Amino acid sequence: MDDSAWLLDHFPKLVITGYRVTSPSSLYYNCVAWAVHDDRQWWQPGRVLTNWYWPPGIARDESVATYVAALATAGYTPCADTSLVPDIEKIAVLGDAHGEFTHVARQLANGWWASKLGIRQDIEHASLSALEGTDYGTVVVIMQRPRIP
Amino acid sequence: MSLYWQDWGGQRSAFTQNTATTAVAFVWERDITRPDLATGESLVRVFQALADEWYNATAHFSNVQRMTRHPAYQAIIRLGRPAVPGILYELEVRPHFWFTALEAITGQNPVPLESDVMEARAAWLAWGRQHGYLR
Numbered sequence: 343m344d345d346s347a348w349l350l351d352h353f354p355k356l357v358i359t360g361y362r363v364t365s366p367s368s369l370y371y372n373c374v375a376w377a378v379h380d381d382r383q384w385w386q387p388g389r390v391l392t393n394w395y396w397p398p399g400i401a402r403d404e405s406v407a408t409y410v411a412a413l414a415t416a417g418y419t420p421c422a423d424t425s426l427v428p429d430i431e432k433i434a435v436l437g438d439a440h441g442e443f444t445h446v447a448r449q450l451a452n453g454w455w456a457s458k459l460g461i462r463q464d465i466e467h468a469s470l471s472a473l474e475g476t477d478y479g480t481v482v483v484i485m486q487r488p489r490i491p
Numbered sequence: 492m493s494l495y496w497q498d499w500g501g502q503r504s505a506f507t508q509n510t511a512t513t514a515v516a517f518v519w520e521r522d523i524t525r526p527d528l529a530t531g532e533s534l535v536r537v538f539q540a541l542a543d544e545w546y547n548a549t550a551h552f553s554n555v556q557r558m559t560r561h562p563a564y565q566a567i568i569r570l571g572r573p574a575v576p577g578i579l580y581e582l583e584v585r586p587h588f589w590f591t592a593l594e595a596i597t598g599q600n601p602v603p604l605e606s607d608v609m610e611a612r613a614a615w616l617a618w619g620r621q622h623g624y625l626r
Contacts, residue, residue: 348547369586369608372553384608386555390590393607404554445553460551460558461587477551 349465352477359469369461374409376458377433377446378416379490385412406437410483413446418485424470426453431489434470438479445478451489534570538577541567546587559591568595579619586612 350357365381370393374385383395387402397415401408410420413433424432432449447455447470457473458464467473474480545563552558567574575596582589586609593615594600601618602611619625 348550352551369588374553384555385553390555391608391611392605404556442557443554458553460549460553462550 348462349459353473353475355469355472355475356465356467359467359472361465361467361472363463363465364456365458365464367462371458372460373446373458374412376456376464377413377448404442406435406441406443406482409443409446410435410485413485417487419487421484421486424449424481424484427486429489430486432484432486434481435483435485436473436478436480437482445473447473534573535577538567538570538574541570542577542581546581546585550587555588555591558588564592568592572596575619576624579616579624582612583616583625590615 346363349361349363368381370384371381372384372386375381375383375395378385380395383393384391385396386394387396387400387404387408388394389396396402397412400412400415413435418433421432424434426449434447434449434455435443436445436447438444445457447457447467450456450466454466454468455470456464456466470481541563545558545561545567548563549558549561558564567578575593578589578592578596581587582593590600590602590611599618602614606614616625
């Protein structure tokens with residue numbers, strides 16, 4: 343199965359709402375890194391490899407709350423909704439039914455979203471809800487910070 | 492293709508030289524049926540099915556612990572040392588976080604301190620060549 347087939351198999355709503363692939367696959371960085379514009383580190387509790395990063399002082403579990411705390415170190419604070427606001431950059435944190443972090447997507451200035459899909463590619467997608475489902479669960483926290491020009 | 496046998500830990504495995512795939516010198520073609528495989532399928536087929544299942548189920552995950560606790564990954568670890576050439580082949584042609592399984596099965600970790608993910612991959616592939624799993 344090629345990557346596009348895989349993508350549509352796991353996230354079929356993407357084909358309806360619109361998406362485009364914007365990078366090759368990479369084991370160097372994940373969605374958490376990509377949320378903070380970092381394509382050189384894999385944000386992951388522990389530091390088994392030198393390209394793994396986890397903010398100092400943050401717990402090392404997989405809960406949504408812990409990942410929210412990690413993202414707060416990059417200047418994000420919780421906010422109410424995903425409405426597009428000029429000069430504000432928002433991220434959406436997704437989690438499963440057990441409260442475990444699964445994914446984070448970053449809102450682009452045009453209202454689309456940027457996501458790094460694990461070790462697979464980065465995509466830009468029109469709909470945030472297109473990623474919700476069995477694999478990533480649901481959006482549970484929205485955060486924001488001033489958009490960096 | 493030339494067939495040859497190799498003995499790992501008392502289990503004979505058959506390999507064929509694969510001239511079509513240059514990334515890895517040999518491909519694990521078939522194996523004696525292990526008594527714990529209820530399906531009776533060759534270990535190679537069992538491994539490849541598990542590897543495909545794991546890759547497709549977890550390559551979009553962002554947390555390595557979440558990836559490696561997947562049942563297919565744990566099943567591959569339970570296959571033991573005969574799975575090592577298959578894992579190294581996967582690591583070569585379709586990189587993913589195989590390091591935990593390799594360390595769990597072999598009890599070794601050839602990755603130098605201060606290695607990034609691709610350096611870790613290179614260290615395991617070099618280990619595979621050194622120990623006769625890859626050429």
